[in-house]
Amino acid sequence: MFFNTHRVLVCALALATVSAGTLIAQDDLINRASFTAEGAVELPQDIRRWVYVGTPLTPNALNGGEAPFPEFHNVYVEPSAFDHWSATGTWADGSQIAKELVMIQTDEGTDPETGANAQVSGVGYFQGDFVGMELTVKDSTRYTDEPGNWAYFSFGHSGQPYAATAKAFETDSCNSCHEANAADDFVFTQFYPVLRAAKPTQ
Ligand code: HEC
Numbered sequence: 001m002f003f004n005t006h007r008v009l010v011c012a013l014a015l016a017t018v019s020a021g022t023l024i025a026q027d028d029l030i031n032r033a034s035f036t037a038e039g040a041v042e043l044p045q046d047i048r049r050w051v052y053v054g055t056p057l058t059p060n061a062l063n064g065g066e067a068p069f070p071e072f073h074n075v076y077v078e079p080s081a082f083d084h085w086s087a088t089g090t091w092a093d094g095s096q097i098a099k100e101l102v103m104i105q106t107d108e109g110t111d112p113e114t115g116a117n118a119q120v121s122g123v124g125y126f127q128g129d130f131v132g133m134e135l136t137v138k139d140s141t142r143y144t145d146e147p148g149n150w151a152y153f154s155f156g157h158s159g160q161p162y163a164a165t166a167k168a169f170e171t172d173s174c175n176s177c178h179e180a181n182a183a184d185d186f187v188f189t190q191f192y193p194v195l196r197a198a199k200p201t202q
Helices: 002-029 079-088 175-181 193-198
Strands: 051-054 072-077 096-104 117-119 122-124 127-138 150-154
Touching: 002 079, 051 079, 051 193, 072 079, 079 193, 150 175
Parallel strands: none
Antiparallel strands: 051 072, 072 096, 096 127, 117 122, 127 150
């Protein structure tokens, strides 16, 4: 009996220590982006192993034939930033979120009007080739002047290989639209079911 109680106590203490440590050190545990000496961000190597959170799609057929981003937008959150989001519902300093653009698949059967394909599961849109990669990084030390401290990058929009590094865009090119329209601290969580589900309820 004594031993069991003792063991429970030790476990409880260990857990309390771990969670207190986690709370204090949370920002320090974020895996940050790498930068060149000139201040360009380096293309993260393992984006497709980050946490996949959703795929908005704005096809040409529904945007007068000229959608600014007619491809699938596969969005991935760096895992430590995802853990912080799940624990707090906020974006930690150092958070990284990537968006990979993927062409809609076409073949000889593609409907010229809708751009859709008929496949065994039905008529619709299926992912084709990778065509572009973008990244946003929240960094209060590097981007003191950017609203929300978020900077935005593109590693190209014309297929692979992507550029190895990218310079931050001007605030008006990217940040302003995110600031005005995104649901959670410049991030469009309203379009990512995995982030909506992971957000803690207050
Ligand atoms: C007119 C508004 C607008 C502008 C300008 C804009 N974005 Fe976005 N961005 C969005 C929307 C809406 C989403 C989510 C839905 C989607 O991808 O279609 C998004 C999502 C993203 C994401 C995924 C993370 C997130 O915040 O949701 C990244 C990364 C991103 N954009 C990068 C950029 C970059 C780089 C630029 C500038 C070259 C840029 N954006 C300019 C509207 C905008």
